[in-house]
Amino acid sequence: MSRNARFGWVFGLVLSVFTITGHAGRAEAAPLKIGYSDWPGWVAWQVAIDKGWLKEAGVDAEFQWFDYSASMDAFSAGKIDADLVTNGDALVMGGGGTKSVMIMLTDYSNGNDMIVGKPGIKSLKDLKGKKVGIEIGLVEHLLLLDGLKKEGMSESDVTLVNTTTNSTPQVLASGDVSAIGAWQPNSGMAMKLVPGAKPIYTSAQEPGLIYDVLVVNPTSLAAHRAEWVKLMKVWNKVVAYINDPKTQPDALKIMSARVGLTAAQYKPLLKGTKLLSLEDGKKTFVKADGFSSLYGSSYIADDFNVKNAVYKVKQPVDSYIDPSLTDEALK
Template sequence: MKTMPLSFASEPHATTPLRRWALRAASALALATGLFAAGVQAASAAPLRIGYSDWPGWVAWQVAIDKGWFKEAGLDVKFDWFDYAASMDAFAANKLDAVLVTNGDALTMGANGAKNVMALITDYSNGNDMVIAKPPARKIQDLKGKKIGVEFGVVDHLLLLDALQRAGMKESDVTLVNAKTNETPQVLASSDVAAIAAWQPNAGEAQRAVPGARPVFTSADEPGLIYDVLAVNPVSLAAHKADYEKLAKVWYRVVKYIDDPATQPDAVKIMAARVGLTPAQYLPLLKGTKLLTLPEAQQAYVKADGFRSLYGSSRAADAFNVKYQVYKSAQDVSAYVDPSLTGALK
């Protein structure tokens, strides 16, 4: 892979957002180790605390919150809204029982001491993560020899590498330019890069910033490359298994409500309001997210290679994380996957 100066690959001690997060998390964890486990019995009457942030598969929980479905289920749970990295900080500091993250970031948290199990799959990205190219490029192969902006060590770096591989190209066929994801629209518009890799809404902003810019690869081209999960502290899961079973049942009620054409408009209205968009603005973001039904989630929990399985997808994420120094040692993916909640439902 060709890289620009101060790249993650050429500078082992350079700090990407995930590396910076890992350093913060390690410090927080040193202060918090043992406190969560010691306080489980004393806190048994307290609500489950779950961190969520701005991604359609996680904003979907707002439907259950607004509809009062947790109370109906006899479940005492509090959802705390965060910026994404801050939610991982809070989980690492044992301020949350569970947090909504990508499967790759669940591994990152665990590798840095914040042990967790992926107890529920909410969705996979189905088009919201994109490689956006300037004209005249119309396909990935047209980017050979060109510069591509992407934030090193995050999920759309993985997406880009997968796109190159599927196109029969090597990393060395392009030059990767390290660019913060939230700056990719400006990077595509103002620099000499031919393309960027980013997730929504940044991907859409980048496309609008350059006339004729178009997606040449999206996460819809590789279903299951990026799963989104509820990562749960194993101590909390063991202590409150019945509550998490209720939570899982509510989740599939949410999925059914969103998927039903009769109720989807109301669901989209709720979700859009949570993030300050109109329903018309939010609907395309929802369409780029594949919420898994119960049978689909149960299938994704079957051990297998490839991206149709959470195991196979997470092994690919683990290899990526080690290669690009997000963390040092390969993780035992099987230890992170707990299919019991989903497997128990019918």
């Protein structure tokens, strides 16, 4: 399950000596290198960067900006110590040979991922026997299946048209499909192109379907655990600053500037993302089935990935999750 890239990853042709020994390209005195990209729960870190909170906390960290799939390529090639990805994508990288550990959650998608129906399509039931443009094997595919199941339907009740997420607005406008699956800003663009189009199912209706997490190279985690815990403590300050009505305007200004939007344009995207404090994240680290648990959500993602041939062998999900750092950061 991938937010922005499909099967397999681009690996570097030559890895440094530090990478080969498991140091993810990190020299002994070098800062922690973290990849981040254009998703509100990850752009949120820009607040800490611009405010100087990382340095205040004694954290030597360097956040590197990437297109999403490029950040995973960099992590897989050992060029960065950590990356911000979906829980499903952590498993996809693992299926491709790059192991990681999810040490904290930043958020879950709370409406930014959606199935958008053309005018006249009022619910998922209206899609029976119709075409849906969706990128097969990506998270919107899983979102659609979840919604259909709730309506007593299955994938066989619709015809999937494999469509790259970036082209879903144009495909909906063409009239060739009755609905599309996309995340913001593509979903919003689709509704602008097709007046009367509207969301008929969103990630807000299944909290925890898409968790966003910080994943770390296992060797970096073992060698620099105390530094990672310090960095995690800064996250609570970020969440509080963004959620506080008094400081949110400044946070929106910082976040929107990072991605070239105005604060007014960015605010709806923030609303579609449920930021999770460390206390909130701790609740999801309990082992359980279902989407309220990071474990349960990841089990579902793993099943989906194998069924859709994203990778062949089921992953040992529990080994990808370490709740102990959140416990430590909360002390």
